[in-house]
Amino acid sequence: MLKKTLGALALTSALVATQAAADGHQIDLTGKTVEWIIPFSETGGSAKWANFYAPLLSEALPGNPTVVVTFNPGAGSTKGANAFQEMTYEDGTTIFGSSGSTQFPYLLSDPRVRYEYSDWNVVLASGTGGVAYLPADLAGQLGEGGDATPLAGEDFIYGSQGATRLDLVPLLAWEMLGLQVEPVFGIEGRGDGRLMFERGEANIDYQTSSSYLSGVTPLVEAGTAVPWFSFGALDGDGNIVRDPTFPDMPTFKEVCEATDGCETSGEQWDAWKAFFVAGFPAQKMVFLPAGAPDNAIATFTEAFAAIQERDDFAEISEARLGVYPQLTGDAARTAMASATDVPQEAKDFVINWLSERYGVVLQ
Known part of the structure; x- marks a missing residue:
């Protein structure tokens, strides 16, 4: 592999x-x-x-x-x-x-x-790697194992660089979880998405690991952001396992398995995983x-x-x-x-x- x-x-x-x-x-x-x-x-x-x-x-x-x-x-x-x-x-x-x-x-x-x-x-x-996170009030509604089912009726705003960029990995993941996420396209970098979250202009976000460690960790310590899941990592056989940087955080695969209607097999899952790997x-x-x-x-x-x-x-x-x-x-x-x-x-x-x-x- x-x-x-x-x-x-x-x-x-x-x-x-x-x-x-x-x-x-x-x-x-x-x-x-x-x-x-x-x-x-x-x-x-x-x-x-x-x-x-x-x-x-x-x-x-x-x-x-x-x-x-x-x-x-x-x-x-x-x-x-x-x-x-x-x-x-x-x-x-x-x-x-x-x-x-x-x-x-x-x-x-x-x-x-x-x-x-x-x-x-x-x-x-x-x-x-990548980490998805939420405001504390919405994170408090999550079910066991990060189950997104209780959030199905919420309206989410997300600052995005564009649907054909790396953002398609979280956008497709959130759709698979049954969330109503409306992206605001056109930001120039993921850090700008984090700033939208900090200002209350967005209520869902993800950052790659380096940005999460430096930019989001202070928000988590302040209680204004709560980590939800990492996208995970690959083991030697190509299976998605927990990210070694965030071993206590569930992967998207685990959250998908815990959420009603989200499938970890089939055409949609295969497409998500292929672009995650890429x-x-x-x-x-x-x-x-x-x-x-x-x-x-x-x-x-x-x-x-x-x-x-x-x-x-x-x-x-x-x-x-x-x-x-x-x-x-x-x-x-x-x-x-x-x-x-x-x-x-x-x-x-x-x-x-x-x-x-x-x-x-x-x-």
């Missing part, structure tokens, strides 16, 4: 990168500035992920260049991704950070997509642009591998990112392949659902 394959590859990727460095196949970035482009606003999980890695990457790259995170939001990340597609490799001073919200429009053949993942060169693939186990990736030479790819691969070999990495990454795979080399390429391909049946279901539910027609 995918997770077993990635685990085996992860053991060798750092060794391959280190050997490349030992053979002298590195680029020198002394005195340079590396621009890390994020196609979202500075309030979301991608910003927190990149800002966590940026100073560590500066230390790990040869020449210790300054690594600056910049933001190019718009059209649910397709604006920034399209701009990166037009770039070609120059000197290793431009990298790009994608997210599941960049992958999904690509998977669904969104007409705004003018980028091609196979043109890019992946040097890091980061897994993550969107979260390799949810964020770092790329060099088209035309990057092998020595540049090896340099960045070795740097990200060296970061993970730091004695303090497990401690500092758990607090900021959660407990998820951080993959380089062949493992990152395998993860990217999985994240940018889903079964045609799942695509067809989601395309039909988007048209019927939100009037989104993809041609």
Whole structure:
């Protein structure tokens, strides 16, 4: 299965990168500035992920260049991704950070997509999770095991980047649970959705793990937000199990099983799981642009591998990112392949659902 394959590859990727460095196949970035482009606003999980890695990457790259995170939001990340597609490799001073919200429009053949993942060169693939949460008054109505049945008559508002973005995973999940959720489309990042929740403009939300840990945990401690479920993680056989970052939190699968009318088998479930798998186990990736030479790819691969070999990495990454795979080399390429391909049946279901539910027609 995918997770077993990635685990085996992860053991060798750092060794391959280190050997490349030992053979002298590195680029020198002394005195340079590396621009890390994020196609979202500075309030979301991608910003927190990149800002966590940026100073560590500066230390790990040869020449210790300054690594600056910049933001190019718009059209649910397709604006920034399209701009990166037009770039070609120059000197290793431009990298790009994608997210599941960049992958999904690509998977669904969104007409705004003018980028091609196979043109890019992946040097890091980061897994993550997601957590759905509610205001305290609504969370208090949940049944045993997170049963959503008592909430079937409530009207929910959700701040969304768009139905073809990573948001389709929670939107479809909530529909499967029988909830009446009206999305407000057009926010530039998930952090903006959290701000809507904080201001009382939305009464249901989800955040990827890094944003939840930094942005929602204070709300939980203040009693204004209550975690409901995580989307879960995959075991070695591809089954959904509890997220290792949130082991005390039920998964969406568990909540679905506890809720009247929600099924964990069949066409709808298969589509949800396929897009969950595409969107979260390799949810964020770092790329060099088209035309990057092998020595540049090896340099960045070795740097990200060296970061993970730091004695303090497990401690500092758990607090900021959660407990998820951080993959380089062949493992990152395998993860990217999985994240940018889903079964045609799942695509067809989601395309039909988007048209019927939100009037989104993809041609």
